[in-house]
Amino acid sequence: MLRGLCYLWTASLLPITFSGQLHSELTGVLDDCFCDIESIDVFNNFKIYPRIQKLTERDYFRYYRVNLNRPCPFWADDGQCSIKDCQVEPCPESKIPVGIKSGNYNRYSQVANANTDIVDCEQAQDLGAINSTLSNYSKEAFEDWARHDDAQDHFCELDDETSPDATYVDLLLNPERYTGYKGPSAWRVWNSIYEENCFKPRSVYRPLNPLVPPRGGEDDGEGFYNWLEGLCLEKRVFYRLISGLHSSINIHLCAEYLLDEGWGMSLWGPNVQEFRQRFDPAETKGEGTRRLKNLYFLYLIELRALSKVAPYFDRAFVNLYTGDRQEDRATKELLLQFFNETKAFPMHFDEKSMFAGQKIEAKTLKEEFRLHFKNISRIMDCVGCSKCRLWGKLQTQGLGTALKILFSEKEIKNLPEHSPSKGFQLTRQEIVALLNGFGRLSTSIHQLHSFRALLKEKR
Numbered sequence: 001m002l003r004g005l006c007y008l009w010t011a012s013l014l015p016i017t018f019s020g021q022l023h024s025e026l027t028g029v030l031d032d033c034f035c036d037i038e039s040i041d042v043f044n045n046f047k048i049y050p051r052i053q054k055l056t057e058r059d060y061f062r063y064y065r066v067n068l069n070r071p072c073p074f075w076a077d078d079g080q081c082s083i084k085d086c087q088v089e090p091c092p093e094s095k096i097p098v099g100i101k102s103g104n105y106n107r108y109s110q111v112a113n114a115n116t117d118i119v120d121c122e123q124a125q126d127l128g129a130i131n132s133t134l135s136n137y138s139k140e141a142f143e144d145w146a147r148h149d150d151a152q153d154h155f156c157e158l159d160d161e162t163s164p165d166a167t168y169v170d171l172l173l174n175p176e177r178y179t180g181y182k183g184p185s186a187w188r189v190w191n192s193i194y195e196e197n198c199f200k201p202r203s204v205y206r207p208l209n210p211l212v213p214p215r216g217g218e219d220d221g222e223g224f225y226n227w228l229e230g231l232c233l234e235k236r237v238f239y240r241l242i243s244g245l246h247s248s249i250n251i252h253l254c255a256e257y258l259l260d261e262g263w264g265m266s267l268w269g270p271n272v273q274e275f276r277q278r279f280d281p282a283e284t285k286g287e288g289t290r291r292l293k294n295l296y297f298l299y300l301i302e303l304r305a306l307s308k309v310a311p312y313f314d315r316a317f318v319n320l321y322t323g324d325r326q327e328d329r330a331t332k333e334l335l336l337q338f339f340n341e342t343k344a345f346p347m348h349f350d351e352k353s354m355f356a357g358q359k360i361e362a363k364t365l366k367e368e369f370r371l372h373f374k375n376i377s378r379i380m381d382c383v384g385c386s387k388c389r390l391w392g393k394l395q396t397q398g399l400g401t402a403l404k405i406l407f408s409e410k411e412i413k414n415l416p417e418h419s420p421s422k423g424f425q426l427t428r429q430e431i432v433a434l435l436n437g438f439g440r441l442s443t444s445i446h447q448l449h450s451f452r453a454l455l456k457e458k459r
Helices: 002-013 037-056 136-151 184-197 216-220 222-229 233-255 272-279 287-314 325-344 359-382 386-406 409-413 428-458
Strands: 063-067 166-170 257-262 265-269
Touching: 037 287, 037 325, 037 428, 063 386, 063 428, 184 233, 184 359, 222 233, 233 257, 233 272, 233 287, 233 359, 233 386, 233 428, 272 287, 272 428, 287 325, 287 386, 287 409, 287 428, 359 386, 386 428
Parallel strands: none
Antiparallel strands: 063 166, 257 265
């Protein structure tokens, strides 16, 4: 069925490239895995995209608690962007669901005792929406879990949700779009990520680096990609994940561009010329195609993580708690349907190929991988545009949560069916970031199809 859909979908696209050059088509099998771009397009645009859009509109997933006032830990702050579209619209206290606002996000639900309903939040305060009639054993397990969660290794620098600077943001009222934030301040953030955190020596030059003068013939990227292919799989994967994230963010900015601002009304929409400047092979010396392939690779990584974490949410006592029983039940049902779709994908990335060498070397490499990514999550506090910082932090945390899932296989397999686990847990912040972060990747791939159609019209 998937192959049949793939034929119908790609028949409408045929060999279209951004500048008409057949050699730079965005097609075929991706490196480091056994999946082709056409199959991902079909699966995402027909199966995943409609579901993830509905899911991220639910109350549980639309409110994200974040600290946008943390200082940059690496260089003197450039100051906040003064462009009005850079600002994050605050979420009125009255709009936040009572179960979320009171801290009862509840990774555990009252289903543990079907005869008792917790109607108001005050009843659930002590144990965060755990049924007040839970056994002593379950309460002790919860307390063990809470202690473990604080000490657990993370791939991201998590915001302290209890900080007075942490606020709830309504993601639907603050969509990711082009705000006008650009230039040296934005370049410095990405330059720090690529140059200092992607295992790259300074003697290797990244192609099209805006902070480095062009190097003539040496700037064609050949030396960089020869170096990249010589890396071990894990370090190569790391670079491709970051490049894919960068590409996805750039697609969002091109798709939601400020086209016109008059009479107090802003018109947002796709900017084809901006898209070509960032991705057309002719304008990027072939870099555009590589960037987009890395987006697909990142999509596969996060899709794999979602399929693997499904058992965590399958357990009846795990509830997505907002305080509205009907809303919570519907959200859980949508989420489980979504997980069923992710598990049905036939060409998942095989994460077992990573960190599979000598035990000590593999453990050292994995820790290096984790710390490099954690450092990137800290760099997001250096973004000068508040709205860009919001979405940068969320998508970085979403990817960090996906990596945490992929490398917790044993803990997920050993999850107890009817009680909390000390081995593997997700905070509400991680869950919201994971689903919304993947939603952004799904949207990027969906928007790519729209840009292809627009480019075809222009040709």
